[in-house]
């Protein structure tokens with residue numbers, strides 16, 4: 276006698292977890308086939324991202340609100356004006372080079388008063404922040420633009436959604452391993468293995484990609500890309516785990532080598548965009564052509 280129906284109570288907890296995990300894998304696979312394979316603007320790298328830009332931007336807006344709760348924000352004065360001026364030029368350049376994604380972003384640059392924080396970030400959707408510690412650390416607008424370009428590049432390349440997708444898959448893999456053996460220790464080990472084997476190197480790739488895209492964005496905005504190498508050396512010497520762009524990078528040598536490879540093209544963009552050797556306003560650059568890549 277055929278028994279097509281099987282009472283759910285007969286499933287063990289582990290089997291239920293495995294079933295749930297495989298359902299999620301199946302769902303993610305369908306998502307992947309339908310929409311999740313995207314291409315990074317500027318580098319052409321294929322990335323796996325189950326989130327839409329509107330979902331990413333909404334999450335960016337929410338995370339920004341949370342970050343701002345305890346932040347001491349500066350809303351006027353010379354430091355604020357300086358960051359806004361550079362930020363506006365970075366936004367204009369990004370829209371010229373990456374219109375499809377950059378035009379969906381709000382391009383907000385908040386200045387946070389924290390002299391001990393040599394840092395900046397930009398969340399998905401263009402919610403950016405620059406700390407006064409970074410403004411004090413840099414020696415020129417060019418250097419500040421290199422860092423802000425790098426942070427903007429993370430949002431342009433949709434690294435947030437990509438990273439969240441990777442984290443979700445890592446958790447899924449870990450819970451499947453745990454369900455199969457009913458062992459929390461193995462689940463934890465699987466999560467650590469996934470992080471070491473997949474997430475960390477990928478994250479380094481994202482950092483290198485942000486370096487490359489950010490360099491071209493800063494150059495397109497009329498800032499001298501050549502200061503990037505010296506800036507990274509000084510940053511490295513300063514150290515500190517709070518600095519976003521030092522957190523998961525390959526060795527300094529590898530990073531400098533990559534920047535040097537990209538420098539001729541970045542410098543050519545800079546030469547094309549600057550006016551009389553000194554860039555003064557974003558509107559001076561609206562006629563520049565995006566680089567052929």
Ligand SMILES: [Zn+2]
Pocket residue numbers: 425426429482485519520
């Ligand atoms: Zn970074």
